[in-house]
Amino acid sequence: MSSETLPEIKGQTNDLNVLGNPLEVCSCQPMTGWFRDGHCRTNVGDLGRHSVCCVMTESFLSYSSAQGNDLSTPMPEFGFPGLQPGDHWCVCAPRWKEAHDDGMAPPVLLNSTESSTVEIIPLEILKKHAHQGMS
Template sequence: MLSAAVATPAIPAPGRSVADQPRNVLGEPLEICGCEPLTGWHRDGSCRTDGSDLGRHTVCCVISQVFLSYSSSQGNDLSTPMPAYGFPGLKAGDHWCVCAARWLEAHQDGVAPAVRLEATEHTTLEIIPLELLRQAAHRA
C-alpha cells in the first residue's frame, strides 16, 4: 500500500491523460492524499473531484483529534467505524480529503486541520483563498 507521507502523483482518472490530470492548489499535478485509510470522493486516495461530489472533498488534511471532535459536534462523526460502508473511522494523523466548506468553517472556528497543499485539488481555491491554505500547510 502507498504511504500517505510519500509524494506520489495521483493516477489520472479514466479517460484522462497525464497532461490533463487534476492539478493541486500550487498548479502542479495532484498528489495522492491517503491510502490507509483510502480517501477521496472516488476512494482512489486522491482529493480529485467531479460534478457528482456535491461536498467538494478536495482538501487533503492531516486529521487532528481537535478536528475530529469538532466535526462530530457538527453532526459528522468521522471517528466511528462504519463497516457497512467500508469506513474504518479516522484517528489523529490520518490523511483525509475534507469538504472545502467544512474546512473553511473549521478554520473560522480555529480548529482546522493542517493541509497538504500538494494533494489539495485546485478547485478548492473557488472556496478557500490560497493564503489561508498556505497558513495551514502541513510541515513534516
Template sequence: MSPLNVLGTALVPCGTNPMTGWYRDGCCNTDAQDQGLHTVCAIVTAEFLAFSRTAGNDLSTSRPEFGFPGLKPGDRWCLCAARWEEARRAGFAPEVVLEATHAKTLEITALGHLQAHAV
C-alpha cells in the same frame, strides 16, 4: 490532462491508509457529482474530529456498511472544502498537504488560508 493542486502543479495522492478521496483512490479528485467538494487533503487532529462531530459529521466512528473505518488523529483524509473552511474560522482547521489538495478548493477558501495550515 492531470488534475491540478492549489499550487498549480499535478495533484499527488493524499492517503491510502485509510483509503480516501471521492473515488476512494487515495487522491482528492472531484467531479460534478461530488457536491461536498472532497478536495482538501488534511491530516486530521483530535480537535478537528471533535469539532466535526459537533457540527454533525462524525468522522471518528467506524461505519463498516460504507467501508469506512473511522478516522484517528494523524490520518490523512480528503475533507469537504466547506467543512475545512468552517473549521478554520472556528479555530480547528487541521494541517493541509497543499500538493494533494485539489485546485477546486480555491473556490471555497483562499490559498493564503491553506498555506497558513500547510505541512
C-alpha cells in the same frame, strides 16, 4: 499511484493541486477521496467538494462530530475504519473553511489538495495551515 495514471472521470475539474503541480495521493490507508482512489479530486457530482487533503487532529475530529459528521467511529458496513489523529483524509472545502472560521481547521497537505479548492478557500489561508514538513 501517480497522477499520470489517474483514470479519466467525466465532469472532473482537473488533476492539479493548489500549487499548480500534479495532484498527489492524500491517503490509501484509509482510502479517501470522493472517488475512493486516494486523491482529493472532485467533479460536478460531488456537492460537498471533497478537495482538501488534511491531517486529522483530535480537535478537528471532535469538531466535525459536533457538526454532525462523525469521522472517528468505524462503519464496517461501508468499509470505513474510522479516522484517528494523524490520518490523512479528503475534507469538504466548505467544512474546512467553516472549521477555519471557528479556529478548528486541521493542517493541509497542499500537494494533495485539488486546485478548485481556491474557489472556496484562498490559497494564502491554505498556505498558513500547510502541514509542517510536508506541503
